[in-house]
Amino acid sequence: MGMEIEGLDKFDRYLLKKAQDVPKESYKIMRKLGTVARKKALTRGKAEVKKIEGDYQRGWKRGKAYRASDGSYRVKVYNSSMQAHWIERGHRIVGKKPEKKEHGFAKGKFVLDKSMREFQENEMVDMIGDWLDEMLDKGL
Template sequence: MDFKLDGLSKFQKDLLEVAQDKLPKETYQIMRKIGSKARSRITKEARSKVKKKTGNYHKKFKRGKVFKDNQGQIIVRVINSSNHAHLIEHGHRKVTGSGKEVGFTTGKKVMEQGIQNFDGSGEFENMLSDWLDELLDSGKL
């Protein structure tokens, strides 16, 4: 997931950097909450786009572990661990039993749309700013 921090002021961005250095456990905890919220938003998007209820596609959306990447950014992933999720996401060929190709099913782009909806809703920035306010009120920062 890649979110833009457009809704935060410069002061809040500076606070976020300080919080990442001084309070890494709390930072990881808020990122887990944000990842869980994003997972639920993506699952909702998937249920509206993918109407066929065969398999375990809708049940297999998961929030991954929170980790730091090579640039030092804290990242959380949302994945779908079902075997056929990539086919729904990116599309697939339609073939007969003999192997003859009869068409192509275009991808639904569920993950991409779900992330865009979550990022555009401002919920990410609201959760971060509320968390920063709580840290300031409690005296941890």
């Protein structure tokens, strides 16, 4: 006894397409996904960036859910602090004003990239699956 995975994938895609026809519900799940993704980034940021106080930890935000021009629903997770891009991508280490001599390069932590990959691999699929089950129970 077994189940055909290909048929299940087509059915899931069909359900997702039908569920996107209900914009209120789609925005709702995107907000939930964004909130969980923001929390993932915050916890990874606290673990990888040693300085706990400061704007970096308080800067994690979730934007509004919106519908893109291609018809897909999206939500933005970002860090609004000034130093966030330096921590994410890395930066030069430069001395004081008179000489401004470069002392090296601080490698980037890639906090947001790592946490979003982890979230997509682990939790996002489960959350969307549960949401599709709820939509089926409601009668879609």
